[in-house]
Amino acid sequence: MLMIERAIVDQIIAHARADHPDEACGVVAGPIGSDRPTRFVRMANAERSPTFYRFDSMEQFQVWKEMDDRDEEPVVIYHSHTATEAYPSRTDVSYASEPNAHYVLVSTREADETEFRSYRIVDGEITEEEVSIVEAGESDSVN
Amino acid sequence: MAIEVRIPTILRNYTDGAKAVEGGGATLDELFTDLEGRHPGLRDRLVDDKGLRRFVNVYLNDEDVRFLGGLETKVSDGDTVTVLPAVAGG
Numbered sequence: 562m563l564m565i566e567r568a569i570v571d572q573i574i575a576h577a578r579a580d581h582p583d584e585a586c587g588v589v590a591g592p593i594g595s596d597r598p599t600r601f602v603r604m605a606n607a608e609r610s611p612t613f614y615r616f617d618s619m620e621q622f623q624v625w626k627e628m629d630d631r632d633e634e635p636v637v638i639y640h641s642h643t644a645t646e647a648y649p650s651r652t653d654v655s656y657a658s659e660p661n662a663h664y665v666l667v668s669t670r671e672a673d674e675t676e677f678r679s680y681r682i683v684d685g686e687i688t689e690e691e692v693s694i695v696e697a698g699e700s701d702s703v704n
Numbered sequence: 705m706a707i708e709v710r711i712p713t714i715l716r717n718y719t720d721g722a723k724a725v726e727g728g729g730a731t732l733d734e735l736f737t738d739l740e741g742r743h744p745g746l747r748d749r750l751v752d753d754k755g756l757r758r759f760v761n762v763y764l765n766d767e768d769v770r771f772l773g774g775l776e777t778k779v780s781d782g783d784t785v786t787v788l789p790a791v792a793g794g
């Protein structure tokens with residue numbers, strides 16, 4: 562299960578809406594081994610594409626180094642789908658390379674509603690998981 | 705002194721779980737060949753017949769080797785090479 566603060570969910574959705582119709586992407590860092598990310602990091606989509614995303618390699622290097630220095634890892638890796646549902650595509654599965662990450666997918670295909678879902682992608686296998694949205698400081702689920 | 709190579713989580717099954725390994729060579733290509741001797745299978749995850757794999761990022765110190773010389777990039781003792789899988793999808 563992914564436990565995530567409402568304020569961070571709102572930031573992810575705002576980023577996805579702002580970049581629509583291109584795909585938006587980023588990470589939410591958190592302590593190593595945690596399922597509750599704490600630090601929102603918006604990343605550039607180097608592809609600037611409505612059908613593909615890729616982190617800029619130098620930005621990724623800086624952000625990964627920063628996480629390393631803070632004993633963090635990418636607890637969430639998020640990106641948006643702008644014309645299809647919030648479910649990992651074949652491309653998403655073939656490039657998934659962080660076995661510990663929660664892969665968050667956001668769909669902005671509907672103007673008035675944003676789908677927000679989370680998955681584990683390990684060895685080519687997709688497992689959807691529950692998302693518990695909590696208020697700041699709260700330790701338990703309110704959803 | 706040797707060259708430190710930092711290994712991402714997903715490739716640590718080739719390094720007995722080690723986050724970093726050491727190797728030697730005059731170029732990145734030689735370094736990866738040197739590592740292959742102690743960590744069989746690792747090189748194949750980094751390089752294909754066209755050069756560096758497209759969805760693997762390799763950095764020499766603070767620079768992406770794609771903007772240096774790719775596999776022919778010169779390396780020397782004391783350098784740090786960092787491997788990161790590209791984060792990408794559709």
